[in-house]
Amino acid sequence: MLGFGLLRSPQLLLLLPQLGIGVAAFNSQARTMNLGGSSSRSGALCSPSAERRRQQCVQLSAVPGADPQRGNELNYHDIMTRHPENYQWENWSLENVATILAHRFPNSYIWVIKCSRMHLHKFSCYDNFVKSNMFGAPEHNTDFGAFKHLYTLLVNAFNLSQKSLLPKKNVKDLNKDAKASNCRSSSSHTTNGCRGEKERTCEKFDESAMSFYPPSLNGASFTLIGFSKGCVVLNQLLFELKEAKKDRNIDAFIKSIKTMYWLDGGHSGGSNTWITYPEVLKEFAQTGIIVHTHVTPYQVHDPMRSWIGKEHKKFVQILGDFGMQVTSQIHFANEAPSIENHFRVHEVF
Template identity: 45%
Template sequence: MSSIRAIAAGFSLIAVARSMSTAAGSSEGPGLCLGGTAGTRSGSPPRLLRLTDVPGYEAHRVNDVLLLRPAGAESPCGSDTEAAEDGSEHVVFFPGDIQNFQQEMVLQPEGAQYQGWSLERVALILGRRFPGRHVWVVRASCMYLHKFSCYHNFVESNMFGAPEHSADYGALRHLRALLSHGMERAGLLPPGGASSSPFPPPGFSLALVGFSKGCVVLNQMVYELAGARADPLLGPFVGSVTDMFWLDGGHPGGSETWVTDRRALRELAASGAALHAHVTPYEVRDPMRAWVGREHRRFVRTLQELGARLSNTLHFEDEPPSIDNHFRVIQTF
């Protein structure tokens, strides 16, 4: 988890918020590009487009998403009449607890302290980390008590977001449908393109990034890989994933913070994707949750034994564990 344990541990939220606001940049950012507003022009700054209730796999699975277009994108925001812009490289980010849209975080006493890590500000950070790519930030389908992110649409979870993983929940099917409909609504695919043409389109590539609680989505996808790679619809989509980033994974359950099942990890290693584990002492050196560090070490060791393309980085190793550094891994990975 991200913020909740810090509150219990007595961290000063005000001090944390100040330091995070400084680290994340000033409060001035690009305006939200909503339906009916002017589009971007070549050479203009990136624009943020918020899409609500984007349908995914099955009628009841919908998510709000935020799209950051790369600098120089020419297609108007929300246009369904213009030609799709040329952009085949995409990044999808799954945030952690308490992270929400800026306008909603400022209304909550605890959320307001963390608005330096709102979805909009994180999208801008990722835009600098992945220049030239379209960045998608997927809001959790439920925020219990405005704090606990629950990714019910991607993985079976309790109200606090602790997952129960399985091999056939449909996380990959949901993400595929979510992106195809989101791209159509954003003008990245022509009208009807999501339903009338194969998805992903030619040249499409995808990097998946999970932070803190958001890593449960990546973990669920790992469990689904065996079936997905054999599926004629999902196979090409899974094959488009070039990179997967785990950023300081954590959740309130007592196990499965990191995937340790060797069969699932064998499928992950065989996928050929570049795998990246980025952690901080906040998660992997917490004596009250020693299993997190043990699972992380087993995740890394098993993938290395299986010959995976894996990088493993411990950030802020010589600094005391802190919620501040937990969030800062979003900037430093």
């Protein structure tokens, strides 16, 4: 992204389905969002909405398969409010975005994961998912291992969340009789400066107790959602798709992905903001995954980066030609391009 540092640090989110007794998914689909991490990063988990209940976020420490957090402008709310510049964007803190997504996708688990590296405190770099240059512009290939990394991260995150959410209960028994546990964090202090041994509550919501079932990979279905720079991860998955299917576990995981969202994608490179290679998109179309693209003038109408709009149009066209179910929507089309509307795509998609 050119011109504004905050755009180079979008969070990665993963929404996972709430599984009740005998229920393997919600509303026929589960949802996710962006991806991150390959050796020890923290993430935030928000419980699904319950009637007349407030949502609550839990800070999970050291998820194996995720890198440490390093100075991302879009950060936890209490960190952003103390920053001399980033306080103005506190509405888009990780907790608040997780809350927005929880309302957008009820009955889902939401995982917030950040990029693995920041260059000059401005450029998000997802080195653990795609080969990138100094500024985080992707250098896509077919065998980097993004799918394997994502799958491993999910397995580790599920295991850690079960331990954090159910520290004194037997997970198997709770899955059988649907007993619930309060959201609690087991961390004492995390490397990203977040407080430990305290429940982290989503901004503007009370610290009321939430009860929900522990997440499980068994029978789960997923939706991957990429925002801004985070879309480079979704693009890398497309390049790896053919090779990744050769692994039995990864192939099963791919088949559990039901929907993918690209939200106003962009990066600091001069091409491949949207994938337009027919051979790559043909392989993708064969998965039957539903695709949604949501863009704003900030990206697709930028005269200094005219290729973004052209690539987006071609991406949608090629997928449609291959018979894929794909939708495209531009938001705030009659308004001047702005970073605020870029962030607001979270609220309107």
